[in-house]
Amino acid sequence: MATTTAVKRMGFWARYRSMGRMARREHWWGWILSSPWWLGFLIFTLLPMLASIYFSLTRWDILTPPQWVGLQNYRNIFSKAGDPIVLHSFKITTIYALVSVPLRLVLGFSIALLMNQNIKGIFIFRTIYYLPAVLAGVAVAMLWRWVFNSEFGLINLLIWTLFKVKGPAWLVDPDWALWALIIMSMWDVGSPMLIYLAGLQGIPTDLYEAAMVDGANAWRRFWAVTIPMISPVLFFNLVMGIIDALQTFTQAFILTEGGPNNATMFAILYMYLNAFRWFKMGFASAIAWILFIYILILTLIVFRSSALWVHYEGEVKGR
Amino acid sequence: MMQSQQVLTRPRYQRTLGEILRGKRFSQLMTRIIVYIILFAGAFILMVPFAWMLSTSLKRPGAVFLFPPQWIPKPIVWSNYPQAWSYLPFNLFLKNTLIITATTVVGATLSSAVVGYSFARLRWIGRDIMFMVVLATMMLPYHVTMIPVFAIWKKLGFVDTLVPLIVPAFFGGGAFNVFLMRQFFMTIPLELDDAAKIDGCGVLGIFWRIIIPLSKPVVGTVAIFQFLYRWNDFMGPLIYLNTTKKYTLALGLQLFRGQYSTKWELLMAASVICMLPVLIIYFLAQRYFVQGIVFTGIKG
Numbered sequence: 033m034a035t036t037t038a039v040k041r042m043g044f045w046a047r048y049r050s051m052g053r054m055a056r057r058e059h060w061w062g063w064i065l066s067s068p069w070w071l072g073f074l075i076f077t078l079l080p081m082l083a084s085i086y087f088s089l090t091r092w093d094i095l096t097p098p099q100w101v102g103l104q105n106y107r108n109i110f111s112k113a114g115d116p117i118v119l120h121s122f123k124i125t126t127i128y129a130l131v132s133v134p135l136r137l138v139l140g141f142s143i144a145l146l147m148n149q150n151i152k153g154i155f156i157f158r159t160i161y162y163l164p165a166v167l168a169g170v171a172v173a174m175l176w177r178w179v180f181n182s183e184f185g186l187i188n189l190l191i192w193t194l195f196k197v198k199g200p201a202w203l204v205d206p207d208w209a210l211w212a213l214i215i216m217s218m219w220d221v222g223s224p225m226l227i228y229l230a231g232l233q234g235i236p237t238d239l240y241e242a243a244m245v246d247g248a249n250a251w252r253r254f255w256a257v258t259i260p261m262i263s264p265v266l267f268f269n270l271v272m273g274i275i276d277a278l279q280t281f282t283q284a285f286i287l288t289e290g291g292p293n294n295a296t297m298f299a300i301l302y303m304y305l306n307a308f309r310w311f312k313m314g315f316a317s318a319i320a321w322i323l324f325i326y327i328l329i330l331t332l333i334v335f336r337s338s339a340l341w342v343h344y345e346g347e348v349k350g351r
Numbered sequence: 352m353m354q355s356q357q358v359l360t361r362p363r364y365q366r367t368l369g370e371i372l373r374g375k376r377f378s379q380l381m382t383r384i385i386v387y388i389i390l391f392a393g394a395f396i397l398m399v400p401f402a403w404m405l406s407t408s409l410k411r412p413g414a415v416f417l418f419p420p421q422w423i424p425k426p427i428v429w430s431n432y433p434q435a436w437s438y439l440p441f442n443l444f445l446k447n448t449l450i451i452t453a454t455t456v457v458g459a460t461l462s463s464a465v466v467g468y469s470f471a472r473l474r475w476i477g478r479d480i481m482f483m484v485v486l487a488t489m490m491l492p493y494h495v496t497m498i499p500v501f502a503i504w505k506k507l508g509f510v511d512t513l514v515p516l517i518v519p520a521f522f523g524g525g526a527f528n529v530f531l532m533r534q535f536f537m538t539i540p541l542e543l544d545d546a547a548k549i550d551g552c553g554v555l556g557i558f559w560r561i562i563i564p565l566s567k568p569v570v571g572t573v574a575i576f577q578f579l580y581r582w583n584d585f586m587g588p589l590i591y592l593n594t595t596k597k598y599t600l601a602l603g604l605q606l607f608r609g610q611y612s613t614k615w616e617l618l619m620a621a622s623v624i625c626m627l628p629v630l631i632i633y634f635l636a637q638r639y640f641v642q643g644i645v646f647t648g649i650k651g
Contacts, residue, residue, distance in 0.1 A: 044476055044477070047476050048476060055474070057554075058473050058474055058475065058554070059473075059474070059475040059476055060475075061469070061473055061475075061554040062469045062473040062474065062475025062478060063469075063475055063477075064469075065465050065466065065468060065469035065473065065554070065558075066465075066466050066469040066470065066475075066478075066481065068462040068465065068466055068521065068522050068523045069462070069466040069485070069522065069523030069529055070481065070523075071522055072519065072522025072523045073484065073488065073522075073523070075503075075522070076496060076500055076519055076522065077488060077491065077496055079499070080495075080496035080498075080499035080500050080503070081495055081496055081499075083499035083502070084495055084496065084498060084499050087498060087499065087502075094502065094505065143390075143393060146386050146389055146390055147390065149382070149383070149386050151383065151386060151387065151390070157390050157394060158641070159634075159637065160394045160397060160398065161393070161394065161397065162640065163397070163633070164397060166579060166629055166630075166633045166640070167583075167626050167629055167630070168579075168583045169582070169583030169584070169585055169601055170583075170585050170601040170602075170604045170605055170622075170625070171601075171604060171622040171623075171625040171626045172622075172626075174604060174605075174607070174608075174618055174619075174622045175400055175401075175403075175404045175619070175622055176400070177608075178403075178404070178407065178615055178618070178619065179400055179403065181615075183416075184415065184416050184418075184420075184615075186399070186400065186403045186420075189418070189419075189420055192418075193419070219397065219400070226640070226641065230641075271490070275490060275492065278492075279492055279493075279494065281585075281586055282585045282586065285585075285589075286585075286605055286608065300494055303494060304586075304590075307497075307498055307501075308501075308589075308590055313498055313502075316498060317498050317499075320494050320495050320497070320498065321495065323492070323494065324492055324494070324495045327492055331490065
């Protein structure tokens with residue numbers, strides 16, 4: 033243990049010099065074989081990120097060279113005299129995430145729990161429930177456009193048949209458009225569900241047996257065994273769910289294009305419109321950075337809170 | 352106490368109805384039935400939109416707006432499908448999509464395998480730090496790099512070609528795929544490498560003769576997820592492709608929205624066609640989807 037940390041503390045060249053001929057060869061092979069990734073990281077991630085900071089401080093229409101404007105783009109985002117739609121789009125995105133992420137978390141987990149009941153035909157159910165996750169994209173968004181059609185769509189036909197009232201105009205009603213997108217997100221809980229299911233099946237049965245010997249009923253076993261053991265998976269799905277929800281784009285673009293009256297103007301959608309429709313690349317870069325920082329802060333909060341509720345096997349509670 | 356003894360001493364078939372209803376077996380059976388009912392109901396709700404889509408795609412134009420809706424269209428209009436297909440140059444869209452999908456599947460699978468191998472089996476200075484970076488980029492939102500990467504391709508003159516949609520796949524194939532490959536390769540016993548070394552295998556020989564033949568499940572998983580991702584990708588083509596001829600299926604499909612927005616039967620027919628290949632692959636390669644989750648090592 034002590035020697036490995038000592039080796040780790042050594043600098044690159046000191047470690048390199050301490051290597052034998054074979055180890056050096058392996059070392060260079062390592063760098064060569066990993067080069068697609070680290071070259072890609074430099075070209076498509078690191079440099080663009082740095083460039084993006086610079087672009088966010090300029091006015092730039094992509095055809096003429098960027099002009100330095102300092103913090104003007106950021107002032108436009110936050111000041112009252114600037115563009116009010118940016119903060120509005122953040123609000124819309126946040127509401128969507130706040131409603132959709134917990135609902136999907138609970139829904140996915142509930143389905144996984146039901147499927148974990150040692151039932152027959154689990155294979156068929158798993159196939160059906162995961163299907164919407166596979167068929168993501170434009171074709172599905174088109175389907176939902178039709179389902180939410182205010183006069184002949186499936187949902188309003190159903191509402192009429194069941195309750196004899198006219199359903200909301202969904203995608204063309206500013207009060208309902210966002211809810212339509214949230215309902216649509218409920219449909220596709222296949223991937224978190226599959227991850228929960230793998231987690232549930234990984235819980236050792238002797239934990240349940242031990243709890244039963246101690247006289248714990250099903251309810252108690254659920255809270256004392258299932259929940260702590262599944263909490264890392266819950267945590268993973270929560271983080272991924274937040275990141276996904278804050279980056280919603282295709283659904284909003286296809287179903288409503290941000291409308292009506294900006295009711296579904298998601299942050300990424302507004303950034304896209306600024307960049308590629310109105311060619312305000314500088315302003316769009318500033319939006320991108322603010323959104324990035326927003327996602328980072330939310331993720332960090334979740335990570336921090338995880339110490340309170342996520343249980344890792346083999347970890348000693350307290351100190 | 353008395354009661355339970357009575358139950359035990361009498362044969363099962365002599366139990367009264369009340370005893371049966373209070374019994375453990377019965378309550379287990381009931382839970383099971385309820386679980387089935389809920390799962391069936393959920394599956395039904397999930398499938399109804401698809402059925403609706405299929406039904407719409409086979410209706411004559413007027414029948415789309417009938418009330419009450421016809422679930423089984425009369426007559427069944429199969430010709431909606433060829434008609435939808437010829438409304439827009441879908442043949443070209445399909446060709447473009449196939450080119451992008453095929454090349455990126457090969458590129459991403461191959462490059463993530465090579466990179467994953469270097470992370471899993473070779474010892475090199477800086478490896479652990481680099482792997483931390485791989486993990487960090489897995490959570491990195493794509494939108495921050497979108498504009499500068501577009502600027503690069505614009506500068507190189509590749510906007511409105513398929514190149515920007517294909518080339519990045521060859522650079523590691525995405526952090527998640529590298530991660531999947533590495534996790535799987537770690538489970539292959541190191542002794543195999545040593546044995547191969549003694550037999551005179553080099554670094555590449557071990558990769559190609561030992562690691563890859565033993566890693567078909569993870570290679571399949573990565574390839575399939577890559578296929579799905581590219582087939583369904585919308586934002587990439589939306590940003591880079593301007594001329595209709597160069598559109599992918601996903602991008603072409605959304606043209607319907609503007610031009611023929613009320614021709615629901617054609618739109619649904621075109622959507623069904625776009626989903627079909629994915630559907631077929633999904634049913635054929637079932638197990639790879641489930642495996643993908645197992646490989647990440649996310650377990651309770």
